[in-house]
Amino acid sequence: MKKIFNAYFIIIGIGLLVLGCSEKEVSSNRILAKGYARHVELQWEPVLGAESYTVFVKKEDSDYTERVSIKDTIYLDFVNDLGTELTLSYKVEAQLKDDTESLGETTVATRSMTDEELLDMVQYYTFRYFWEGAEPNSGMARERIHMDGNYPQNDQNVVTTGGTGFGLFGLIAGIERAWVSREEGFKRFERIIDFLENADRFHGVWSHWIHGENGKVKPFGKDDDGGDLVESAFLMQGLLAVREYYKNGNEQEKALANRIDELWKSMDWTWYTQGGQDILYWHWSPNFGWQKNFGIKGYDECMITYVLAASSPTHAVPASVYHKGWARNGEIVGNTEAYGHQLPLKHNGSPEYGGPLFWSHYSYLGLDPRGLADKYANYWENNRNHTLINRQWCVENEGGFKGYGEDLWGLTASYTVTGYAAHKPGADLGVISPTAALSSIPYTPEESMAVIRNLYYNYGEKVFGRYGFYDALSPEKDWYPQRYLAIDQGPIVAMIENYRTGLGWELFMAAPEVQEGLDKLGFSVSEE
Known part of the structure; x- marks a missing residue:
């Protein structure tokens, strides 16, 4: 010992x-x-x-x-x-x-400390959520970590597929920044792949939650105990970056890359079209079949699901699934404006101000939005303007919430005083989620740094702990829970690295299947 x-x-x-x-x-x-x-x-x-x-x-x-x-x-x-x-x-x-x-x-x-040193500190602390805070058997990211040890649902060892996918980008960054050695990082990835190969899968697709001790499904809901296509897409986005990172390494590293490739090839995206419909469906259960019947339609956080489905080397869907399902036969185009910023896409349920900010994060940890465009939108413009609108809503602060302003902004899905909510303009409960501004740093570097400085220097221990900034805060309610969620910590460390070096973007976009899939769907990339 x-x-x-x-x-x-x-x-x-x-x-x-x-x-x-x-x-x-x-x-x-x-x-x-x-x-x-x-x-x-x-x-x-x-x-x-x-x-x-x-x-x-x-x-x-x-x-x-x-x-x-x-x-x-x-x-x-x-x-x-x-x-x-x-x-x-x-x-x-x-x-x-x-x-x-x-x-x-x-x-x-x-x-x-300089701003660069402050950013380095925040990224390192957040990285530790996925390194030190990981579930020990699987190496996967815990769904949540409550620093008080209070888990009402006894789910402290439940791991999340999507949150793990986000965290994989952070683990690669940790190796590159020498926070852990290459050998240590490799061993962690081996443990994760060992677990994923043996965990429950449904036509090659993992569930949203998995018991970290044994790989069995932890139902996300009473009729949601099978494959979760969106969460698995978030996971595979990260896994493909890991594959690219190791594919030209030593023999052991090449072998790990090949194992990831087998997991990628086993995902049956066509199954999730319910027999050839021109749309992807989010869930399938061996016990409830297609009962949830949730078609994935844009625009929200799910675009990476369609990009990967079109890119699959074994079970690719045709381009029509993207254009008819995700893009709704062109109805995804919105062209609305708020605070002088145009949104080219119609955000689901939020056409005026855009949805919660994670919509500009989750699909873009690997998928590089810089200069990315198709016939519906320029995605850098969409994401940057989405962020600026969200920020300006907080600056205008029509609700009069305490603390809101140029150095405290950002509405997204997170904990709230009474549970969990998708905070956004028009559905603002006075709760700021640090991941919103921090994960937007590629789009709004100066504005995001203002939030980082304010949180660290002025709020201190109320909002910052061993795994970085806590999930949410409300000065209005004097509410500062010491809780973390993987799906919020992951984009922070990944997007800070993308802002600093572009590492995650470069790795994911280097996958030849991804380039072929983007071409098939009509995407182009120009210099921003």
Whole structure:
């Protein structure tokens, strides 16, 4: 067990050093520390028999004071109350049943950070959702992580296909940025593929939720216990990027790429046309058949489903399925305008202002919208204007919600005070979802950075934890839940990387089948 802990701390130490931690900030004792602009992160080895851990802090020329008593072995100490540009000393004690054990002391400094360093920090912390927070048996992304450990549906080990697909882009970015080694990343991908090969599938298509312990379906609803074509498309979007990443590697890496290729070829997209109709259907169940009968029609988050269905090397659908089903025989064209920004496409149920912002994220983690166009729209224009309209709605703030403005905007699907909702202009409950602005950073870099700065510097620990920004917040309701959702964290790390290097876009678009599918559907790509 000791060897495992030591290996873990070597990995974490490397991650901290990559993020700019100086030698004096990495303690030689059992505590690891890293100072940022507004917080210090501490980690330490678990102590056998410890009931809790007490953290003490002192500034220069002062005495230690107790900071917190916690059961976890990681602590993010937001130090706004102590000042800025600080040199702090910490010590940690393990509280045993009848004794106290010291883990040592360490000194760390907080410092000012550039926007690039702030972005690096946010991306790294969000990456950890998919690395450290993954379900251990499958390596897949947990559907949700609640930091208080409260899971009313006992679903802490339920994994999500779509959220995992989003997270795959983040894992590749983590390898490229040396947050984990290439070998470690490869082993994680192997575990995920092992699991997906043996998990329940329905004509090659996975379910929305899967039990991480055994690969069995976790029903998403009473008649939704089979294949989920859209969530599986989100997953395959990420898997194809992984395939492209490894296909020219060593023999083991090529073998993994080939296994992904077999999963891709096994997806029977034609089955999900209900026998040759000119539309794709979202669900099929071995127990309920086509009972849900949910045809996938645009425009919303699902465009990648049609692109992949047309691109399949084994079960491709004809172009007519895209044009008649998704594009509704041309009725997808909208050409509406709000706040001076034109929406070329008619967004389902939201023709005036556009739908929730995840519609401009989910299909475009791999599918590159830069210069992408067909006879219905220019997709960069659609996505950028969609984002600007959503932002301006929050800036105008007709609802008078506290906190809204140029540095706090973004409505999308997320937790809300009473459950879960698809927040959007016209259906605004006073809840801001950080993923909305953060995942829009390729479209609105300056505007998105304003939100990042505001959330980190002004809201601090209310909104930021071990896996990055929490899922949602409402200053209006003084509501700051410490909860995460994979489908919201994934686009953050993927789209930040696309903004910085274009990595996910370049990998996915390099797949020859995708290029052939886009050609078949009449897409063109021009320089933006």
